[in-house]
Amino acid sequence: MVPHPMRIRSISCLTVLATCVALAHLSACKRSEEAPAPQAAPQAVAFHVTRVDVGNAIGADKKVTAPSVSFKPSDTIYASISSEGASANVSLSARWTFEDGQLVNEATQTIAPAGPAVTEFHISKADGWPAGKYKLEVSANGKPAGAAQFTVTD
Numbered sequence: 001m002v003p004h005p006m007r008i009r010s011i012s013c014l015t016v017l018a019t020c021v022a023l024a025h026l027s028a029c030k031r032s033e034e035a036p037a038p039q040a041a042p043q044a045v046a047f048h049v050t051r052v053d054v055g056n057a058i059g060a061d062k063k064v065t066a067p068s069v070s071f072k073p074s075d076t077i078y079a080s081i082s083s084e085g086a087s088a089n090v091s092l093s094a095r096w097t098f099e100d101g102q103l104v105n106e107a108t109q110t111i112a113p114a115g116p117a118v119t120e121f122h123i124s125k126a127d128g129w130p131a132g133k134y135k136l137e138v139s140a141n142g143k144p145a146g147a148a149q150f151t152v153t154d
Contacts, residue, residue, distance in 0.1 A: 047085035052146035073128030
């Protein structure tokens, strides 16, 4: 007995259709089983100073508790240098000057930040600060990185 040609075509179409559906399903399953593409590692941020604050007190986190631009002669003056980025070795300097550039104090700390960090500097004077205008200049590895100006008033 010879099968009817229409019946053969129907079976062939159904077979092809079923095969396509099965392949599409297998392909979708395979994609969902694959691990997601790896995310690119975040680029390391180069060290840089983000903020320079001065005040007469600091917290345990080395941040100035109340930034100010005016001080009393008897105040200890603190500087909080906030930074971001990573570096194995940064020479952070604070240069404090009075009025026309007269050097009051200069200090350097070597730090090795691995992300956000705060570095503290301070100055004090037992017999009190003379009234006038002062400036703090911050440098990182010898390059200007920030500044703050403030006054001492009687």
